[in-house]
Amino acid sequence: MKWHRQKTKSAQDAARTVEIPGLGPVEEFSGEYVSEPIPVPALGTDVEIFVEGYDEDERPQDFHAAIETFLSLDRSVMDEAVAAVAGPGAVLEILGPEIEVTVARDPDGDREVCVSVIGNNRDWEHPDGVQIIFRQGREPDRRR
DSSP states (O other): OOSSOOOOOOTTOOOOEEEETTTEEEEEETTEEEOOOEEETTTTEEEOEEEOSTTTOSOHHHHHHHHHHHHHOOHHHHHHHHHHHHOTTOHHHHHOSOEEEEEEEOSSTTOOEEEEEEEOOTTSSSTTOEEEEEETTTEEEEEO
C-alpha cells in the first residue's frame, strides 16, 4: 500500500466512475479507486477511501463487507487500538492530520480483505507513522 497518494489523473487515466457499495460513486485514479471524503465514525473525521484490486478480484462482495463493517465501527474501536501506546482518546493525535484509508486484499496468508488506516504524524515518536489494519474491516491489529 502506498503512502500519501495524489488524487490527480495522469494523461493515460480515463475518467471512470463506478459504484462501490458503502462508498457510493468512486473515481479511478492510476489503477485504483478513490471515494470523495466520507465520514468515518471510528476516526471522527471525513477521509477519502482508496480501493486497490477491486476490478480483478473474484469476490468483490468481500470488499463490500469489509467496507460496511469498517464504516459501522465507532470511535471506541480505534481508541482501543491505540490506547496501549498513547492513552484513550489519542487517535487523531497519533495518526496526525494526514490519514489514509485503503481497502485491499492481503496478498499473503489468508488473503482477507483488510482496511488499512495509516497516519503520518511526524511529531510522534515513530517518524514513519503508524498503521492499523482492520482484518475484514473489524479486527484492529496495530502495526508500525
